[in-house]
Amino acid sequence: MEAIINGVLMGGVYGLTALGLSLIFGVMKVINFAHGSHLMIMMYVEYWLIKSIGIDPYLSLLIVLPIAYTIGYFTQAILINPILKAEKDVREPLGVLLLTAGLWIFINNLFLMLFGANFKSADTVYSNTVLKINKMMISKPLLYAFLASLITTYLLNWLLRKTKLGKAIRATGQDREAASLMGINVYKIYNIAFGIGIAALGVAGTILIPLFYVHPFVGDVFDMRAFVIVVLGGLGSIPGALLGGLLVGVIESLAGHFLNMTWAAAVIYMIFLLALFIKPSGMFGFEKEW
Amino acid sequence: MKMLTIKNLSKRFGGLKAVDDFSLELKGGEIVGLIGPNGAGKTTIFNLLTGVYQPDLGEIVFMGKNIKNLKPYDICFQGIGRTFQIVKPFLNRTVLYNVMVGSFLWTNDIKKAEEEAIEVLKFIGLINKKDLLGKNLTIPDRKRIEIARALATKPKLLLLDETMSGLNPTETEEAIVLVRKMQEEKKLTVLLIEHVMQVVMSLSERIAVLNHGRKIAEGTPQEVSCNENVIKAYLGEEYVTT
Amino acid sequence: MKDNSRGGINLVYPNYYLPLIALLILFCIPLVIKSASWMQIMVLILWYACLTLSWNFVGGFAGVLPMGHAAYAGVGAYVSTLLFINYGLTPWVGMLIGGVISVLVALLIGIPTFKLHGAYYALASIAFVELLRMVTENTKKIFGIKINGARGLLVPLKGHSPFLFQFGEKIYYYYVILAMMLIIFFISYRIQKSKLGYYLVAGGEEQEAAESLGINVTKYKLIALSISAFFMAILGTFYAQLILFIYPQGIMSLSLSFEIAFIAIIGGRGTLMGPILGAFTLVPLAELSRMYLSGSRFLGIHLMLYSSIIILVMLYMPKGLIGAFEKIYFSFTNKLFKKS
Numbered sequence: 001m002e003a004i005i006n007g008v009l010m011g012g013v014y015g016l017t018a019l020g021l022s023l024i025f026g027v028m029k030v031i032n033f034a035h036g037s038h039l040m041i042m043m044y045v046e047y048w049l050i051k052s053i054g055i056d057p058y059l060s061l062l063i064v065l066p067i068a069y070t071i072g073y074f075t076q077a078i079l080i081n082p083i084l085k086a087e088k089d090v091r092e093p094l095g096v097l098l099l100t101a102g103l104w105i106f107i108n109n110l111f112l113m114l115f116g117a118n119f120k121s122a123d124t125v126y127s128n129t130v131l132k133i134n135k136m137m138i139s140k141p142l143l144y145a146f147l148a149s150l151i152t153t154y155l156l157n158w159l160l161r162k163t164k165l166g167k168a169i170r171a172t173g174q175d176r177e178a179a180s181l182m183g184i185n186v187y188k189i190y191n192i193a194f195g196i197g198i199a200a201l202g203v204a205g206t207i208l209i210p211l212f213y214v215h216p217f218v219g220d221v222f223d224m225r226a227f228v229i230v231v232l233g234g235l236g237s238i239p240g241a242l243l244g245g246l247l248v249g250v251i252e253s254l255a256g257h258f259l260n261m262t263w264a265a266a267v268i269y270m271i272f273l274l275a276l277f278i279k280p281s282g283m284f285g286f287e288k289e290w
Numbered sequence: 291m292k293m294l295t296i297k298n299l300s301k302r303f304g305g306l307k308a309v310d311d312f313s314l315e316l317k318g319g320e321i322v323g324l325i326g327p328n329g330a331g332k333t334t335i336f337n338l339l340t341g342v343y344q345p346d347l348g349e350i351v352f353m354g355k356n357i358k359n360l361k362p363y364d365i366c367f368q369g370i371g372r373t374f375q376i377v378k379p380f381l382n383r384t385v386l387y388n389v390m391v392g393s394f395l396w397t398n399d400i401k402k403a404e405e406e407a408i409e410v411l412k413f414i415g416l417i418n419k420k421d422l423l424g425k426n427l428t429i430p431d432r433k434r435i436e437i438a439r440a441l442a443t444k445p446k447l448l449l450l451d452e453t454m455s456g457l458n459p460t461e462t463e464e465a466i467v468l469v470r471k472m473q474e475e476k477k478l479t480v481l482l483i484e485h486v487m488q489v490v491m492s493l494s495e496r497i498a499v500l501n502h503g504r505k506i507a508e509g510t511p512q513e514v515s516c517n518e519n520v521i522k523a524y525l526g527e528e529y530v531t532t
Numbered sequence: 533m534k535d536n537s538r539g540g541i542n543l544v545y546p547n548y549y550l551p552l553i554a555l556l557i558l559f560c561i562p563l564v565i566k567s568a569s570w571m572q573i574m575v576l577i578l579w580y581a582c583l584t585l586s587w588n589f590v591g592g593f594a595g596v597l598p599m600g601h602a603a604y605a606g607v608g609a610y611v612s613t614l615l616f617i618n619y620g621l622t623p624w625v626g627m628l629i630g631g632v633i634s635v636l637v638a639l640l641i642g643i644p645t646f647k648l649h650g651a652y653y654a655l656a657s658i659a660f661v662e663l664l665r666m667v668t669e670n671t672k673k674i675f676g677i678k679i680n681g682a683r684g685l686l687v688p689l690k691g692h693s694p695f696l697f698q699f700g701e702k703i704y705y706y707y708v709i710l711a712m713m714l715i716i717f718f719i720s721y722r723i724q725k726s727k728l729g730y731y732l733v734a735g736g737e738e739q740e741a742a743e744s745l746g747i748n749v750t751k752y753k754l755i756a757l758s759i760s761a762f763f764m765a766i767l768g769t770f771y772a773q774l775i776l777f778i779y780p781q782g783i784m785s786l787s788l789s790f791e792i793a794f795i796a797i798i799g800g801r802g803t804l805m806g807p808i809l810g811a812f813t814l815v816p817l818a819e820l821s822r823m824y825l826s827g828s829r830f831l832g833i834h835l836m837l838y839s840s841i842i843i844l845v846m847l848y849m850p851k852g853l854i855g856a857f858e859k860i861y862f863s864f865t866n867k868l869f870k871k872s
Contacts, residue, residue, distance in 0.1 A: 029651075031651040031654075031655065079843070079847070082847055083846060083847065086850070094597055094650050094651075095846050095850055096846075097597065097650070097651055097654055098597070098793075098794075098797060098842060098846050099842075099843055099846040099847070101599065101654075101790065101793075101794075101839075101842075102794065102838075102839040102840070102842035102843040102846065103839070103843060104839075105787075105790055105794075105832075105835050105836070105838070105839035106835075106836055106839035106840050106843065108832065108835075109832030109833070109835045109836040109839070110836060112829060112831065112832045113829050113830060113832065113833065113836065114829075116829050117829070117831075224658075224659070224662070227655055227659075231652075231655075260670075262666055262669065262670050263670060265666055266663055266666045266667055266670070269659045269662055269663040269666070270663060272659050273656060273659050273660065273663070276644075276645075276648060276652055276655070276656050276659075277644040277645075277647075340744060342740070361743070361748070362740075362743035362744055363743045363744075363745075363746045363747055363748045363749075366743075366744055366745055366746035367746050371744070371745075372744050374740070374741065374744075378738040378740065378741040379738075379741075380733065380734060380737045380738060380741075381737070382737070383733065383737075387730070387733075390730060391730050391731070391733075391734045391742070391745055391747070392745050392746075394727045394730055394731065395745065395746040397727075398726075398727050400725055400726060400727070403727070403730075439741075439745060440744070440745070442745075443745055443746055
């Protein structure tokens with residue numbers, strides 16, 4: 001039972017990490033292989049903020065979010081957009097895929113080189129506190145993280161559905177040419193969407209600090225989970241990402257409870273492959289022809 | 291000789307009936323036109339004929355064989371070739387390469403495939419451009435490669451999907467001559483989808499008119515152009531007439 | 533002498549002189565280089581060249597992007613090594629059995645994955661290789677045969693025994709891998725100029741159009757995959773016999789898969805000489821940097837190298853190094869032959 005609750009909570013966080021990926025994929029049809037690396041960067045940023053000015057993670061979001069957004073914006077603008085433009089007529093922009101794959105490996109190993117492989121951790125006021133309900137121990141940071149994930153998901157969903165910017169983003173995702181004919185600067189929207197996606201990661205990175213060690217490859221675990229979630233939940237669907245996250249979290253937790261942790265990871269991958277074979281567009285995603 | 295018999299063909303996409311109870315017969319050696327307003331379902335019929343979609347209802351019999359459930363590559367092997375509305379040449383390869391892909395259907399030998407491809411290119415009149423890359427060709431030439439490629443597979447029935455759109459008067463005349471040549475010299479049967487009325491009227495021996503997935507008229511060009519339903523369906527639309 | 537620098541760059545490989553000269557040099561290298569560590573590097577360069585050439589069947593000719601290809605090398609390495617350890621079967625034969633099993637695995641995973649579009653296919657191939665690695669790492673025994681999980685398998689030392697695919701000196705390994713490279717290269721060359729090659733290109737570029745021309749695209753992709761998987765397995769066995777130790781993170785890893793894909797693409801995807809060029813330029817760089825920059829911080833230096841170059845290549849030279857190389861080469865040979 002405890003496993004299920006932990007699974008749900010962790011799943012919420014997974015869902016949060018997948019939000020950005022889902023958004024980016026839904027709008028630009030780009031799979032950002034470097035998603036995990038961006039998460040890792042955000043965690044390092046957060047780590048330094050805590051170490052240097054000792055600020056509470058949630059408060060630091062005020063600083064982190066703009067940083068995250070900027071990183072995302074410029075990653076898209078400088079690295080990805082040029083290739084998208086060059087491959088405009090090709091049905092499957094594989095060049096971008098390779099670029100993000102390269103980016104993933106590069107950033108991970110760059111951080112390895114610059115900062116070493118040591119696991120770092122930053123302590124916060126509530127790092128190791130737990131909540132006792134009945135006979136179950138629930139980690140407080142995890143609970144907070146879950147709440148933060150829910151809130152962020154809700155905000156992001158609101159942004160996409162109710163604001164003008166959100167509508168522009170969705171329009172671009174559905175039909176790029178129609179959108180540009182309506183006066184939307186498609187590439188700018190891409191930049192913004194990517195920025196938002198990474199900002200979501202910024203939140204994720206912040207709330208994960210009390211829970212995980214920071215090291216150059218911490219992002220990879222989340223990366224693969226995020227891909228699984230995006231496929232399960234459907235590309236471009238924000239609620240789908242959250243639900244997919246919950247599903248993955250619960251499955252992983254249960255599998256980890258009954259088998260061991262590494263088998264749990266293998267189970268996730270197997271489900272991933274099955275999901276890809278059976279329904280590539282996910283539970284809630286758009287049936288895209290691309 | 292009955293070449294193609296389409297009976298009661300129907301196809302739905304979600305709630306939309308794209309093709310509704312469509313029937314048509316083609317005899318060997320005929321040129322038949324398929325016209326109708328945009329979205330009438332013409333390309334869907336082509337896709338149903340070539341195995342890209344599976345029909346919900348109806349029968350498709352080609353040369354005595356039921357081809358309803360065959361895959362596109364099997365249908366090509368049976369003898370139906372097609373071009374696409376949005377041309378899809380192999381952009382990074384030469385014209386010769388493009389056509390050789392087609393001629394490999396009937397041979398495993400690269401020399402033979404090359405010879406056959408050159409024959410087709412001579413027939414179509416593209417032989418001088420055989421070493422140009424697909425992406426460096428003009429649109430009319432790309433359309434001709436589509437036809438050449440399909441011809442290389444030695445079809446008995448050729449489905450042409452709006453091959454004449456976007457051509458200037460001279461190019462259109464040349465295209466009309468080419469289709470006639472294919473009918474006479476290659477003994478091909480042709481079913482063509484067209485919006486360019488001049489082409490359809492002058493080439494087709496018979497025309498079927500489609501609207502909202504249903505056949506609303508069939509007959510000679512004269513009969514069809516006087517048909518009330520046809521005129522109603524087309525009212526308000528403009529064509530590239532030259 | 534053909535001037536092939538315009539058009540059809542993907543098909544052409546530089547005319548006969550350069551490859552022949554290069555081949556001659558390659559044959560003579562062991563006579564010149566005596567240091568064991570340099571020979572090791574040469575062997576590895578050729579090994580990577582073979583890996584990328586094998587990858588090229590699927591990633592280049594067939595137009596898909598397999599990012600988990602090391603899985604097949606891992607299968608080959610493990611099959612031949614397990615057969616050797618447990619049944620004394622010489623790896624020469626074990627290699628072929630590994631190849632066959634690898635093909636079966638490839639078909640098993642290929643049939644469902646080829647239905648997927650580009651990015652999904654890449655994801656699936658990544659998931660597969662990781663799954664394979666994790667399962668292997670977690671398995672101590674299968675049907676009573678020890679697999680040792682993450683600790684890997686040691687190939688029993690037999691000293692210099694050619695029949696058991698073990699050699700005392702690197703020079704033997706060098707000629708074996710050189711021969712392998714020539715074989716794989718030759719097969720690539722023949723395929724490129726054959727119906728299979730044309731059909732793969734067609735199916736990779738425009739699947740719908742290809743199918744309308746009678747091409748069963750999936751069937752041909754599977755053929756390419758089978759050929760590729762077979763050679764990958766053989767190369768896996770070679771590695772096992774060279775290093776005499778295999779473990780999941782080394783031979784069936786995501787990072788090796790990425791290395792192969794990156795090198796092949798940097799060199800020139802879908803071309804004949806591209807992968808070889810990629811291996812010959814990148815692997816020495818990587819090995820050198822590994823020699824001079826050691827320490828745990830620099831474990832990933834070769835990966836940084838490959839990934840930074842692939843980023844640059846994707847942005848500025850999508851056709852790979854081979855494009856620029858051919859231009860330089862042809863302008864050089866044109867000048868040379870203009871004089872006479």
